Amino acid sequence: MLTKISKRCQFTYFIPLIYLLLYYFRKIGTQTPFISKYYEQANLVEYLKIAPIDIIKNPNFGIVEYFLAKTGISGIQIMIISILFLIVNLVLLNIVLKKLDVKPTKRFFTLIFLAITPIFISSSFFVSAPIVSINLFFISILLKNEYLKVLIEICSLVIWLPVIIVLLPYEYTKKEGVKTLRKILILSIIFLFTYFLSIFPKLLFSSNLDILKLSNFASEFGNLYGYSFIILLLSLIGFILSWFTSKKNFMIHLFFIILFFASLRFPSLTYISIYFISFWASETISFFNKREWELKTLKNMALFIIFCLVLFSTLFYSINLLESKPTFAQANSLMWMNENNYQGIILSSYKNSDMINYFSKNNPFFDKKDRLSLDEANKQAEIIFYSRNILNTTNILDNQKIEYFYIDKDMKNGGIWTNKNHGLLFLLSNSELFEKIYDVEGIEIWRYVHNIS
Numbered sequence: 504m505l506t507k508i509s510k511r512c513q514f515t516y517f518i519p520l521i522y523l524l525l526y527y528f529r530k531i532g533t534q535t536p537f538i539s540k541y542y543e544q545a546n547l548v549e550y551l552k553i554a555p556i557d558i559i560k561n562p563n564f565g566i567v568e569y570f571l572a573k574t575g576i577s578g579i580q581i582m583i584i585s586i587l588f589l590i591v592n593l594v595l596l597n598i599v600l601k602k603l604d605v606k607p608t609k610r611f612f613t614l615i616f617l618a619i620t621p622i623f624i625s626s627s628f629f630v631s632a633p634i635v636s637i638n639l640f641f642i643s644i645l646l647k648n649e650y651l652k653v654l655i656e657i658c659s660l661v662i663w664l665p666v667i668i669v670l671l672p673y674e675y676t677k678k679e680g681v682k683t684l685r686k687i688l689i690l691s692i693i694f695l696f697t698y699f700l701s702i703f704p705k706l707l708f709s710s711n712l713d714i715l716k717l718s719n720f721a722s723e724f725g726n727l728y729g730y731s732f733i734i735l736l737l738s739l740i741g742f743i744l745s746w747f748t749s750k751k752n753f754m755i756h757l758f759f760i761i762l763f764f765a766s767l768r769f770p771s772l773t774y775i776s777i778y779f780i781s782f783w784a785s786e787t788i789s790f791f792n793k794r795e796w797e798l799k800t801l802k803n804m805a806l807f808i809i810f811c812l813v814l815f816s817t818l819f820y821s822i823n824l825l826e827s828k829p830t831f832a833q834a835n836s837l838m839w840m841n842e843n844n845y846q847g848i849i850l851s852s853y854k855n856s857d858m859i860n861y862f863s864k865n866n867p868f869f870d871k872k873d874r875l876s877l878d879e880a881n882k883q884a885e886i887i888f889y890s891r892n893i894l895n896t897t898n899i900l901d902n903q904k905i906e907y908f909y910i911d912k913d914m915k916n917g918g919i920w921t922n923k924n925h926g927l928l929f930l931l932s933n934s935e936l937f938e939k940i941y942d943v944e945g946i947e948i949w950r951y952v953h954n955i956s
Contacts, residue, residue: 537582538727538827541628542857544581548572566662567632585630592634593618595641596778602645608792612785616734619817620777621722625824633774636663640670668762668775722820727827729773733816734784737809741786829858832944833911837862839941840907840948847906850884852914859909868905888919889926893934896927900951908937912945 547564551572571581593614600610617623626634639659646652659666721732746756759779766772788809796802829837833855840863849865856867869880883899890896899905908931914920920928931937931949941948 538625538628538824539829539854539857540625540728541582542829542861544568544571544629545577546857546860548577548581552577565632567630567635571630581630582628585627585634588630588634588638589618589623589627592638592641595638595645599641599644606789609782609785609789612788613781616737616781616784616813617777619731619813620734620781621726621731621820622728622773622777624820625728631774632663633665633771636660636666637774637778640666640673644673665772665775668772722816722823727820727824728770730777730780731813731816731820733812734780737784737787737813738780739783741783741790744790745783745786828854829862832946833858834862836941836943836946836948837909840865845907845940845948845950848904849907849909850887850905851909852911852918853881853884855909855911865907868903887927891926891929893930893936896930897936897953901953906951908947908949908951910947910949915945 544567547568548571551564551568552575571577576584596617597610597614600613605613636659639655639662643652643655643659646655656670659670721735722729724732742756742759745752759776762772762779763776766776788806791802791805791809794802837859845863846865848868849859849863850868851859853869856869859865859867868884869877883903887896887899887905908927910928915923915928920926923929923932931939936951936953938950938952939947940950
C-alpha cells in the first residue's frame with residue numbers, strides 16, 4: 504500500500520510545506536510575531552543596508568545577509584525566498600536520490616521526514632546559509648559540465664564551509680573509487696575524533712556538559728532548531744538495520760555517528776545530519792512495509808502507530824513554534840516603547856536582543872552587530888544583574904549609557920533571577936533611581952532616571 508502511495512504521489516512531500524504556509528496566514532492575520540531567527544536576520548540585513556561591515560571578522564554577518572542587503576530584500580520577502588529554497592531543496596534531493604537508484608518508497612518517506620524535521624521547518628522563517636549551500640551541492644551532483652560543477656561547489660563552500668564534510672567524500676568517490684572514499688572517511692573520522700578528545704576535558708569540567716540534555720537537541724523537549732525525537736528513534740532503528748545488512752558501508756555509518764555527536768556541540772552540523780536521519784527513518788518504514796507479517800492487521804497497526812507518533816511530534820512542534828518568542832505581549836510592549844518615543848540602550852536577556860532591536864528600534868545592550876564587544880558586555884551585564892551594590896551598578900550604567908531595562912517572565916522565573924530580592928530586581932524595587940514605565944502580562948520595563956552625562 505505504501506509503495507503505491509509513494510509512486511502515485513511523488514509530490515506529496517509538499518504537504519508539510521503547504522501546512523506550514525498556514526502558520527504564515529495565521530500569524531499575518533493575527534499580527535502575531537514570527538520566530539526570533541527571522542528578526543535576527545532582518546536586523547542584520549537592515550544594518551548592512553546603511554553601514555559597511557567586515558563580514559569576515561564578524562561571524563553574525565554572512566554572505567546570505569550581504570546578498571539580501573545588496574538586493575534590497577527585506578521583511579516578508581525573506582520568508583518567501585526561504586520557502587522557495589526549501590521547496591527547491593526537496594525537489595533536488597528527490598532527483599539526487601532517484602539518480603542513486605533509491606526506491607520510490609524510501610525517497611517518498613525520506614522527503615516527508617526531512618520536510619517535518621524541526622530545523623528544516625524553522626528554516627522557512629529565514630534564508631538559511633546551510634540550505635542554500637546544500638542546494639548548490641545537490642546541483643553540482645546533477646551537472647555534467649565539470650567547469651560549471653567546480654564553480655558551483657566553490658560557491659557552496661563560500662556560503663557555508665561545513666558542506667565540505669559531504670562534498671569531499673562525494674568528489675573522491677566520483678573520481679577515484681571506493682578505496683579513496685574510505686581513506687577520506689578515515690581521515691575525517693580521525694580529525695573529528697581528535698578534535699572531540701581535545702575539547703572533552705572542557706566539556707567534562709564545564710557547564711557545556713549539558714549539551715547532551717534532551718532539551719538541547721530534541722524539539723519535543725523545547726529546542727526549536729533541533730531534531731524530532733520520534734524521527735530520531737525511527738532513524739536509529741533504520742541505522743541498525745542498515746548497519747547489519749550493508750556492512751560494506753561501515754565507514755559511512757561510523758562517520759555519521761561522529762557527525763551526529765559533533766552536531767550536539769556544533770548545532771549547525773544538524774543541517775547535514777538531518778538528511779542521513781531522514782533517510783534511515785525511511786529505512787525503518789520500508790522495513791516494516793516489506794516485512795512478511797503473519798497478521799496483516801498487525802502490520803497495519805504498527806504502521807498506524809508510527810504514523811500517529813510522527814503526527815503527534817509534528818503537531819507538538821507546531822504548537823511550540825507558534826508560541827515561541829517573541830510573543831504577542833512582548834512585541835506589543837516593545838512597539839509601545841517606540842510609539843512613546845522611549846529611546847536609548849536597553850538591557851535585557853541576550854535572547855531578547857533581536858526582538859528589542861526590531862520592534863522598539865532601540866539598540867540592545869547585547870549588540871550582535873559588534874561581535875568583539877559581546878564577551879565584555881556579558882561580563883558587565885552579569886555584574887548589573889546580580890549585584891545589590893547601587894554604586895557599582897550605577898557606575899556601569901553610566902559608563903555603558905544604559906537607560907532602560909526590559910524584564911520578562913522567563914528572566915524572573917529562573918532565566919536570570921530566582922526571586923524578587925535577587926540582584927537588580929531588588930535595586931529596581933528599592934531605589935528612586937529607577938522608574939517602572941510599563942507592567943503588562945508579566946513584562947516590566949524600567950527607566951534609569953539618573954542623568955547620564
